Amino acid sequence: MSGWQNKPFVVEVKKGDSKAYCMCGLSKNPPFCDGSHQGTSHTPKVVSYDHDETVYVCGCRRSKNLPFCDGSHQS
Template sequence: ACGRSANQPFCDGSHKAVGMAPMGFTAEKTDTVYLCGCKTSKNAPFCDGSHKAL
């Protein structure tokens, strides 16, 4: 969620340098989903198409 990880969308601990906390995610079923990479989604951690307005 911080945008600093070198292994996005997965956490690598880089958030600690700016005092942020990671956002947990547990897949509840087998399905195809899109995780937000632009950090503007109102439905994080899922993509809501907000990146199209950037």
């Protein structure tokens, strides 16, 4: 089971957090990088947060704005 899903992952981030989002689609712990990209041309997207926020991370891998949801899962 890959853990990817046809809807966004809702991630609650806190001020000071740094998240490494999977960009290769191979992670077994989506939407976060688990190192599975090793040997591919992909690298994780690392985002640091300076305030608390709710983040919608793409689960379907069809977003044009990876790693974030752009609503593509609805079409």
